[in-house]
């Protein structure tokens with residue numbers, strides 16, 4: 141059984157996605173052929189956990205974690221500090237992956253701003269070292285970057301827009317992207333949007349802190365002047381696997397289909413989950429001092445990925461899907477409407 145996802149989608153695959161493709165990926169638990177090995181970093185993180193759930197169907201997944209040794213059925217968990225010299229070489233020798241999806245990072249922009257040297261190890265040095273290994277060994281390599289590589293003044297941003305980060309985190313990701321593509325031109329850099337979804341065993345998206353604030357009766361300040369193109373973690377994970385199986389290289393934007401402000405997202409979230417009495421307060425970015433500067437509109441133009449077959453849900457649909465299995469948000473199972 142061969143994975144021909146992009147072809148089945150009946151889409152015209154852009155030329156840059158046909159080069160060096162993985163379209164003949166071995167797949168299927170019942171197949172007689174052995175599944176290919178996928179090295180997935182950040183398996184305990186929000187995005188990595190979502191990817192692991194889907195990838196295990198078609199890959200023998202080796203998920204790397206650092207401080208959260210989560211158990212994921214069907215996934216072999218390996219504990220490693222990727223920033224520790226020699227650790228990547230050891231993992232590559234031990235696992236001999238056919239492909240790598242690198243999601244491990246320090247994605248908190250305020251922490252990166254306060255600790256640029258420490259965080260650049262995992263956000264810049266490690267991805268470049270992974271790409272170098274993949275380039276040398278001919279291994280498919282996917283890196284998860286961010287919409288925060290842009291300054292927010294010229295949205296929507298396509299893949300060819302020049303990068304213009306305003307924060308240390310954004311700079312670290314730009315340097316990682318450039319370093320990776322230099323030493324491994326066949327690497328694929330997926331720029332991810334703001335993502336939301338279920339709480340994993342050791343991770344959460346920005347929804348859970350909002351529900352916690354509601355439960356505790358705290359006010360939630362939300363920006364009316366910050367716009368993103370959010371996608372659910374599940375859809376984003378599906379997009380990454382689609383791009384990998386299609387043999388993509390270069391840069392690909394995996395934003396959601398709609399642009400929305402943080403404040404409007406909050407209103408929609410509470411409406412869909414039936415939460416009344418949430419103390420949402422509209423404010424501007426300048427009202428909330430933070431360590432890292434924030435761009436105002438980093439909406440992504442993801443039409444290249446849409447042509448490839450990437451179909452992230454509209455925000456309301458994705459939230460309704462989450463609300464239907466709302467236990468992860470609730471204090472006790474089934475009480476999502478009383479968060």
Ligand SMILES: NC(=O)c1ccc[n+]([C@@H]2O[C@H](COP(=O)([O-])OP(=O)(O)OC[C@H]3O[C@@H](n4cnc5c(N)ncnc54)[C@H](OP(=O)(O)O)[C@@H]3O)[C@@H](O)[C@H]2O)c1
Nearest residue numbers: 182184185186187205206207208221222244245286332335
């Ligand atoms: N979440 C978003 O909305 C968003 C938006 C745009 C881009 N992104 C990008 O998407 C990727 C995933 O983000 P996320 O939200 O899933 O992050 P996350 O939930 O914070 O998870 C980070 C992961 O990195 C691992 N990690 C950190 N340092 C490590 C090290 N030295 N060695 C090994 N593993 C290490 C963590 O392991 P432990 O937990 O086991 O310590 C964890 O699994 C990142 O590249 C991020 O920049 C995220």
